Amino acid sequence: MTIVLKGIKLRLYPNKQQQAQLWQMFGNDRFVWNQMLDMAKQRYQNNPSSQFIDQYGMDALLKPLKQEYPFLKRSDSTSLQVVNHNLYQA
Template sequence: VKLRLYPNKQQQAQLWQMFGNDRRVWNLMLDMAKQRYQNNPSSHFVNEYGMNYLIKQLKQEYPYLKDSDATSFLV
């Protein structure tokens, strides 16, 4: 099955916003993991459930993340 979408200008803007927000969350999580490892190399890696828990806090810190679909942030 092939499917092709033709979003209008508003939908395109929403998609670009969502992709940008996803990229921002990814980079924030990666930076947090790197800093945690640099501060304490023997600490346990934060798994996907721990990272998903942090998304709520990120949405409070960065209100524009609330404009994206919540499921797009899940690992």
């Protein structure tokens, strides 16, 4: 029995507005990653016996973070939650 794997190669050509939205989203994802990582580091420095904040705790911090940095509202909330999930897994 042989297994045949098939794939589709796809290339997208976003227009200028879509490119700007993608760059905004990627930048916001990077910003949230760095902010959450910094918060976790500071929490550990202040109390080394504390546990690393879990994914749901980081998701709860997204709302106040969006209030502090309004440009985060331009990004899809799901992408920011994926960032928190990836940070928690790392």
